[in-house]
Amino acid sequence: MYAPERQQEILRLAREGGRVDVLSLAEEFQVTAETVRRDLKALDRAGLVRRVHGGAIPAGRLDFEPDLAERDVVAADEKQRIARAALAELPGGQDGAAGSVSTGSGSVILDAGTTVARLAAELPLEAELTVVTHGLPVAARLADHPGLTLHLVGGRIRHRTRAAVDDWALRAYREINADVLFLATNGFSLDGGLTTPDLAEAAVKRALIRAARRVVLLADSAKFGQQHFARFGELSDVDLLITDTGLSPDDALAIERAGTEVVRA
Numbered sequence: 001m002y003a004p005e006r007q008q009e010i011l012r013l014a015r016e017g018g019r020v021d022v023l024s025l026a027e028e029f030q031v032t033a034e035t036v037r038r039d040l041k042a043l044d045r046a047g048l049v050r051r052v053h054g055g056a057i058p059a060g061r062l063d064f065e066p067d068l069a070e071r072d073v074v075a076a077d078e079k080q081r082i083a084r085a086a087l088a089e090l091p092g093g094q095d096g097a098a099g100s101v102s103t104g105s106g107s108v109i110l111d112a113g114t115t116v117a118r119l120a121a122e123l124p125l126e127a128e129l130t131v132v133t134h135g136l137p138v139a140a141r142l143a144d145h146p147g148l149t150l151h152l153v154g155g156r157i158r159h160r161t162r163a164a165v166d167d168w169a170l171r172a173y174r175e176i177n178a179d180v181l182f183l184a185t186n187g188f189s190l191d192g193g194l195t196t197p198d199l200a201e202a203a204v205k206r207a208l209i210r211a212a213r214r215v216v217l218l219a220d221s222a223k224f225g226q227q228h229f230a231r232f233g234e235l236s237d238v239d240l241l242i243t244d245t246g247l248s249p250d251d252a253l254a255i256e257r258a259g260t261e262v263v264r265a
Contacts, residue, residue, distance in 0.1 A: 001029065003038075003039065003042075006029055006031070006039055007039045007042060007043055009029075010025060010036075010039055010040070010043065010049075010056075011043060011048055011049065011058075013025075014049055014056060014057065014058045015058050018057065018058070019052075019055055019056070019057050019222070020040075020049075020055050020056055021054050021055035021222060022036045022037060022040070022054055022055055023054075025039075025055075040055070040056045043056065044056065047059050052225045052226050052227075053189070053224045053225020053226070053251075054221070054222060054224070054225065054246070055222070057226070075220040075222055075244070078220045078221070078244035078246065078265075079114060079115040079118050079220055080118055081244060081265040082115050082118075082218050082219075082220065082242050082243065082244060082265050083115055083116075083118035083119040083121075083122050083218070084122055084265070085242050085263055085265035086119045086122075086182060086216060086218055086242050087119070087122055087123075087124075089180060089182075089214075089216045089240065089242070090106065090108065090123075090127070090129065090180065091105070091106020091107065091108065091129065091179040091180060105128045105129065105130075106129055106130070106179045106180070107129065107130040107131075107132070107178040107179045107180075108129055108130070108131055108132070108178055108179060108180045108181070108182065109131075109132045109133065109173075109176065109178045109180070109181040109182070109208055109211060109212055110131060110132070110133040110135065110138045110182050111133075111134075111135065111181065111182060111183050111184040111205065111208055112133070112134060112135030112136075112137075112138065112161050112162065112163035112184065112201075113135070113161075113184025113185075113218070114184075115184060115218040115219070115220065116135070116138060116182050116183075116184050116218055117135065117137050117138050117141060119182055119218065120133075120138045120141045120142050121141050123142070123145065123148070125145070125146060125147065126147060127145075127147050127148065128147040128148075129147070129148055129149070130148070130149045130151070130178075131148050131149070131150050131151065132151045132153060132173075132176055132178060133150075133151075133152060133153065134152070134153035134154075134155065134163055134164040134165075134169050134172075134173075134204060135161075135162060135163050135164075136152075136157065136162040136163070136164075137162050139152045153168075153169050153172040153173065154168050154169065154172070155167070155168035155169035155170075155172075155204075156168075156200075158198065158200065158201065161198075161201065163201060163204070164204075165198075165200035165201055165203070165204050166200055169204050169207070170203060170204065170207050173204070173207035173208060173210075173211045174207065174210075174211070176211040177211065177212075177213070178211055178212045178213070179212070179213055179214065180212060180213070180214045180215075180216060181208050181209065181211065181212030181214070181215045181216065182216050182218055183205065183208060183209070183215055183216065183217045183218065183238070184205075184217075184218060184219070185205075185217060185219050185223060185232075186223065186226065186228050187223050187225070187226030187227050187228050188217065188219055188223055188224060188226070188235060188241075189224060189225050189226070189227060189235075190235060190254060190255065190258055192226075192227035192231070193231050193232075193233055193234040193235060194217075194231065194232050194233040194234065194235065194237070194238075195226070195227050195228040195229070195230060195231050195232070196228050196229075196230050196232060197228045197229050197230065198229075198230060199229070199230045201230070201232075202230035202231065202232035203232070205232040205233065206232045206233060209232075209233055209237050214239050214240075215237060215238050215239050215240075216238070216239065216240045216241075216242060217238045217240070217241045217242070217260075218242050219241065219242075219243055220243060220244055220246070221243050221244050221245075221246030221247040222246065224243070224247055224251060235255060235258060235259075235260050236258060236259050236260065238260045239260065239261065240260065240261045240262075240263065241255060241260050241261070241262045241263070242263045242265060243262065243263070243264055243265070244264060244265055245264045245265070247262070247264055252264060
């Protein structure tokens, strides 16, 4: 395949999926990662894509937001590892036994997001927690949990994320002081901070950060370097980032030097 043909196919994949990554493209087209980077650079110069950490997104799609079902299957293995690692950050933490998690009482906020929803599904049946969420999928997973006191925050529901937003949600979170927030994001970077495509979602996320004593960000490594339209915080607002091993040790070290602990699950 000639370079122009490959670049056209890369552009098609980017527009269909909302993002392409270097390693997957190199494997698909049986070329080196450096060849893919040159292709992305050429497409970037042509104004057709915007290069981000590890890949590219279609030009003009900084506000691109896939449907919830689409996002749930992206990086599914990484998200599952992140969710399981996050269990150790529940109030009380690990009890010292290998692979076991404390089930002590405490209060948590669960943001709306596919990785956070996976954490909700992993909560042990013996856990006794007060849980607050504005995410309908998260609440649905926890509605029958025997040990939880579950509070569902209301508001206008965004169809794309199934999350409550606007004034009702903001007022509710102003009245909360939780032990731990498990936060979701569409993009994070040292320079760009924490970002999401929608201003209403960003406002709620800012309220979440203010409502918790400890902030744990659950984000797969593909989101590192991505910047979206609405900025809702800085990485310095995050006490702990739980991500996957796709985040390089150098990038993890840079984040830790800026003040955020990093766990690569």
